Amino acid sequence: MLSGMLDLLLPPACLACGVRTPGPEALLCPACAALLDEADADALRAEILADAALDDAVARFRYRPDGPLAPVFHALKYGQRPRYGRLLGRSLAALDLAPADALVPMPLHRARFLERGYNQAEEIAHGLAEVADLPVRTDLLARLVFTDTQTKRTRHDRAANVAHAFDAASDADGMRLWVVDDVLTTGATSRAAADALKAAGAAWVGVAAVAWTS
Numbered sequence: 001m002l003s004g005m006l007d008l009l010l011p012p013a014c015l016a017c018g019v020r021t022p023g024p025e026a027l028l029c030p031a032c033a034a035l036l037d038e039a040d041a042d043a044l045r046a047e048i049l050a051d052a053a054l055d056d057a058v059a060r061f062r063y064r065p066d067g068p069l070a071p072v073f074h075a076l077k078y079g080q081r082p083r084y085g086r087l088l089g090r091s092l093a094a095l096d097l098a099p100a101d102a103l104v105p106m107p108l109h110r111a112r113f114l115e116r117g118y119n120q121a122e123e124i125a126h127g128l129a130e131v132a133d134l135p136v137r138t139d140l141l142a143r144l145v146f147t148d149t150q151t152k153r154t155r156h157d158r159a160a161n162v163a164h165a166f167d168a169a170s171d172a173d174g175m176r177l178w179v180v181d182d183v184l185t186t187g188a189t190s191r192a193a194a195d196a197l198k199a200a201g202a203a204w205v206g207v208a209a210v211a212w213t214s
């Protein structure tokens with residue numbers, strides 16, 4: 001079932017173990033796809049939503065550094081494989097998302113966008129948009145600060161690092177918005193994005209991610 005949600009045209013080999021996949025339309029072989037765990041929705045909400053502008057937080061899978069999604073995300077972010085994002089985005093259709101007006105990809109700072117050539121969160125949002133029939137709005141949220149890579153930071157450092165990192169457009173006024181991201185960690189970045197969108201008048205803001213590092 002999970003492998004079916006990761007349908008894709010490429011690649012011919014499993015991204016996690018390298019074995020030839022039985023069909024041409026999966027990121028992972030059935031054995032590796034069977035290792036995927038669903039994200040624990042209640043635990044995720046308890047961790048991410050506390051006293052913040054975010055109205056909901058959902059993720060499709062649990063992320064583990066040694067799990068089969070790690071090479072998929074690595075290829076998506078550093079391996080010039082934007083189309084993997086489309087496929088991962090389609091897997092988000094399995095989540096029961098509250099009604100919204102638009103999807104807002106978590107923006108990259110322009111310097112990083114130029115370096116990578118695409119925003120993986122935008123690709124994920126387009127994948128979800130194909131099945132959720134929602135518009136993708138890249139004009140509502142901009143990233144002002146070029147933040148360091150966050151993997152070695154403490155929770156407090158991360159929150160301080162992103163507190164004023166975003167600027168939202170007044171067109172967000174009155175809208176219900178799902179911010180779409182690849183991986184949720186502490187949620188600090190998502191909360192900062194939601195703060196900016198709410199300050200611009202958004203009526204409701206949730207974050208939907210492919211995976212959560214529970």
Ligand SMILES: [Zn+2]
Pocket residue numbers: 014015016017018019028029030031032033
């Ligand atoms: Zn495999």
